[in-house]
Amino acid sequence: MHNQKPKSHKLNHRRARASSLSRGFTLIEVMVAIGIMVSLLSISLGYSRRGGEQIILFKERARVMQEIARARSLTATLFKEEGEKVCGYGIYIVDQRTFTVFKDLPTTNDECNGNNKLFGPVEASEELDTFTLDPQVEIRQESTDTTILFLPPKPDLYFDGNIAAAGNSEREITLELISTGDTLSVSVNQLGQISSLSHEQ
Numbered sequence: 001m002h003n004q005k006p007k008s009h010k011l012n013h014r015r016a017r018a019s020s021l022s023r024g025f026t027l028i029e030v031m032v033a034i035g036i037m038v039s040l041l042s043i044s045l046g047y048s049r050r051g052g053e054q055i056i057l058f059k060e061r062a063r064v065m066q067e068i069a070r071a072r073s074l075t076a077t078l079f080k081e082e083g084e085k086v087c088g089y090g091i092y093i094v095d096q097r098t099f100t101v102f103k104d105l106p107t108t109n110d111e112c113n114g115n116n117k118l119f120g121p122v123e124a125s126e127e128l129d130t131f132t133l134d135p136q137v138e139i140r141q142e143s144t145d146t147t148i149l150f151l152p153p154k155p156d157l158y159f160d161g162n163i164a165a166a167g168n169s170e171r172e173i174t175l176e177l178i179s180t181g182d183t184l185s186v187s188v189n190q191l192g193q194i195s196s197l198s199h200e201q
Contacts, residue, residue, distance in 0.1 A: 053136060057177045060137045061184045061196060064173060067091055067101050067131065068148060068186065068194050074103075075150035087112035090149030090158075092119040093173060094130070096138040102126040104149055117158045118147050133175070140174040140183070148188055157192050164190035172197070 071089040078086060087104040094100055102119045103126050106112050119126055133139065148171055149158040157164040159171045169190040176183045185197040 053177055053179060054182070056134050056136050057175060057182060057184055060133050061175050061186060063131065064091075064099065064175065064186050065194055065196065067099070067129075068188060071101055071148070072150045072155060072192055072194075075152055075155045078152045085112075088117075088149055088151035088155065089128075090119065090147060092148075093139055093144050093146040095144050096141060097133050098130060099133075099139070100130045101128045103128055104151070112151070117149050117151075117161045119149075136178055137175055138178055140176055143173045146171060146173065150192065155192060157188070157190055 068091050071091050074089040078088070085106055087106055089101070089103055092100045092102055100119065104112070104117060104119070105126050147158070147160050150156070151158065159168055162168055164170075170187060172185050172187045174183050174185040187195045187197055189195075
């Protein structure tokens, strides 16, 4: 009889343990697990959203660079074209959301020397294409109302109507991600070289 009591006690302990395990997790344990998963998911989504916004910013900068390069390329082909007299091609930053690729036309006597090397609303006939940025991106205010114009044969470069030279040797167009303030820039120097710039926050 004395040997049976410990066996019975062990058996009852095993049954109680098995019964406890069969009940699964307690409500508190489940809530803690859910809380951890929600926290990890929030962090993951935060990184994912920021990464998506950064992609949009890089994409818009690439589009600006592409259109500046397009204007430069069009200028290089001017001597091979016949028909309409075109002095050069350029890009104009209209406002914080919009930029235009344009052709610079002669103003008088079909000559290019007398034109103002600028683009404005009154010169709508010079417009080739107008682009609107993604709603999450805007052009910094100091970069608006900027004209970058390429004239053959080198091509010669004009910034805001003035030839690119010492003291006027570069133009920078800065794009900003509205939600975070992150910025990327496009730079054009007096040789017509187009480069990308990043800014540390």
